[in-house]
Amino acid sequence: xxxxxxxxxxxxxxxxxxxxxxxxxxxxxxxxxxxxxxxxxxxxxxxxxxxxxxxxxxxxxxxxxxxxxxxxxxxxxxxxxxxxxxxxxxxxxxxxxxxxxxxxxxxxxxxxxxxxxxxxxxxxxxxxxxxxxxxxxxxxxxxxxxxxxxxxxxxxxxxxxxxxxxxxxxxxxxxxxxxxxxxxxxxxxxxxxxxxxxxxxxxxxxxxxxxxxxxxxxxxxxxxxxxxxxxxxxxxxxxxxxxxxx
Amino acid sequence: xxxxxxxxxxxxxxxxxxxxxxxxxxxxxxxxxxxxxxxxxxxxxxxxxxxxxxxxxxxxxxxxxxxxxxxxxxxxxxxxxxxxxxxxxxxxxxxxxxxxxxxxxxxxxxxxxxxxxxxxxxxxxxxxxxxxxxxxxxxxxxxxxxxxxxxxxxxxxxxxxxxxxxxxxxxxxxxxxxxxxxxxxxxxxxxxxxxxxxxxxxxxxxxxxxxxxxxxxxxxxxxxxxxxxxxxxxxxxxxxxxxxxx
Numbered sequence: 001x002x003x004x005x006x007x008x009x010x011x012x013x014x015x016x017x018x019x020x021x022x023x024x025x026x027x028x029x030x031x032x033x034x035x036x037x038x039x040x041x042x043x044x045x046x047x048x049x050x051x052x053x054x055x056x057x058x059x060x061x062x063x064x065x066x067x068x069x070x071x072x073x074x075x076x077x078x079x080x081x082x083x084x085x086x087x088x089x090x091x092x093x094x095x096x097x098x099x100x101x102x103x104x105x106x107x108x109x110x111x112x113x114x115x116x117x118x119x120x121x122x123x124x125x126x127x128x129x130x131x132x133x134x135x136x137x138x139x140x141x142x143x144x145x146x147x148x149x150x151x152x153x154x155x156x157x158x159x160x161x162x163x164x165x166x167x168x169x170x171x172x173x174x175x176x177x178x179x180x181x182x183x184x185x186x187x188x189x190x191x192x193x194x195x196x197x198x199x200x201x202x203x204x205x206x207x208x209x210x211x212x213x214x215x216x217x218x219x220x221x222x223x224x225x226x227x228x229x230x231x232x233x234x235x236x237x238x239x240x241x242x243x244x245x246x
Numbered sequence: 247x248x249x250x251x252x253x254x255x256x257x258x259x260x261x262x263x264x265x266x267x268x269x270x271x272x273x274x275x276x277x278x279x280x281x282x283x284x285x286x287x288x289x290x291x292x293x294x295x296x297x298x299x300x301x302x303x304x305x306x307x308x309x310x311x312x313x314x315x316x317x318x319x320x321x322x323x324x325x326x327x328x329x330x331x332x333x334x335x336x337x338x339x340x341x342x343x344x345x346x347x348x349x350x351x352x353x354x355x356x357x358x359x360x361x362x363x364x365x366x367x368x369x370x371x372x373x374x375x376x377x378x379x380x381x382x383x384x385x386x387x388x389x390x391x392x393x394x395x396x397x398x399x400x401x402x403x404x405x406x407x408x409x410x411x412x413x414x415x416x417x418x419x420x421x422x423x424x425x426x427x428x429x430x431x432x433x434x435x436x437x438x439x440x441x442x443x444x445x446x447x448x449x450x451x452x453x454x455x456x457x458x459x460x461x462x463x464x465x466x467x468x469x470x471x472x473x474x475x476x477x478x479x480x481x482x483x484x485x486x487x488x489x490x491x492x
Binding site: 050 | 336368
């Protein structure tokens with residue numbers, strides 16, 4: 001066969017193969033009735049409103065089937081106690097009802113407050129970068145989700161998260177984390193923690209809209225994020241955050 | 247056929263083998279393997295769909311307003327910002343099947359104590375009691391209507407919320423001064439204490455009204471208001487509610 005004829009035939013076959021393979025591609029459409037393009041979600045947390053009742057933690061566990069044991073959390077509340085001398089102590093608040101009557105001593109306390117925490121839904125998420133199988137990703141509306149059918153439970157993301165927001169689900173053996181209650185927000189409901197918060201310490205909304213409770217919160221308060229030096233660009237912002245909070 | 251293969255140059259055979267390998271892999275990836283393993287857009291889509299299909303447990307308090315009159319009572323009282331489900335628990339199932347599935351009715355003391363037990367970490371101004379001293383063993387809802395909670399008697403002005411300051415002031419030389427001597431308190435401060443604040447003095451001359459040498463107040467200790475304490479404001483060294491010399 002002549003070299004020129006072979007090359008022209010080979011190229012034409014390759015081109016037609018590309019066209020044919022195009023037919024195998026499956027069309028990917030957005031889920032019905034909800035357009036993620038119009039949204040970009042974020043949360044605001046007002047430290048001076050949190051009363052540390054833990055209703056958000058309870059509601060989150062109920063709504064999202066988070067195991068009831070006290071070391072699996074999608075959201076949790078920390079109690080900071082800054083003493084006159086010595087180290088600042090941080091405790092996860094105790095959810096057991098028999099502890100609700102406990103009266104804390106206020107000796108030597110300079111300042112004490114509660115800090116609700118959850119996944120910061122970073123714009124630059126370290127957990128997504130480290131996943132070896134691409135099981136965790138950012139949706140168009142800015143929420144970081146985990147594909148639990150793809151996750152192999154290697155725990156890289158749990159290690160990589162600087163906020164400790166992920167845990168390994170003991171039954172599924174896959175990484176699990178806050179989804180901003182994705183099934184609720186896509187139906188126009190508030191995340192469960194925001195819904196039940198008795199003192200409006202948590203504000204949920206679209207980060208871009210200024211005529212919304214979140215927009216107002218952002219305009220009226222001096223905002224902080226956790227660990228800003230890591231450039232993770234969290235979408236959860238805090239007002240009234242003490243410098244001691246890590 | 248055999249002669250055809252023999253006639254074919256070796257180089258062409260190798261190229262053909264590589265081509266078959268590439269085409270075979272393409273067919274395997276595009277057609278044989280399940281799409282969820284190959285197309286990342288598809289796995290993102292299925293994960294998003296799975297998240298969105300997750301059942302909703304908390305209905306949101308708008309759902310309660312249709313049937314329950316207590317909702318209106320609640321909207322007029324201090325619990326107006328509480329979602330019904332903060333106390334009554336997740337009630338989506340109840341909203342779909344109102345007669346059979348009833349939400350919980352927390353009646354024990356411990357339940358209210360979860361939010362209202364005194365805790366130095368809670369924001370000041372939030373109503374808190376010591377459950378051991380506050381009518382022990384009496385059920386909260388005997389005296390307070392949970393949908394419109396009020397103190398059973400009108401609080402003694404400032405000390406109802408600022409009890410610690412009131413106690414401190416009682417032991418100090420300023421015991422005779424009313425709070426309003428130094429603070430102007432708008433009426434709305436009693437209703438929305440955080441949004442409408444009482445004023446605090448901002449100048450040295452305010453303290454000077456009693457404590458400067460020119461002042462007519464005989465009993466107040468006198469200093470030269472222009473030179474005493476140099477550049478500092480009075481309350482940077484003296485706590486006004488307990489103004490001992492430091």
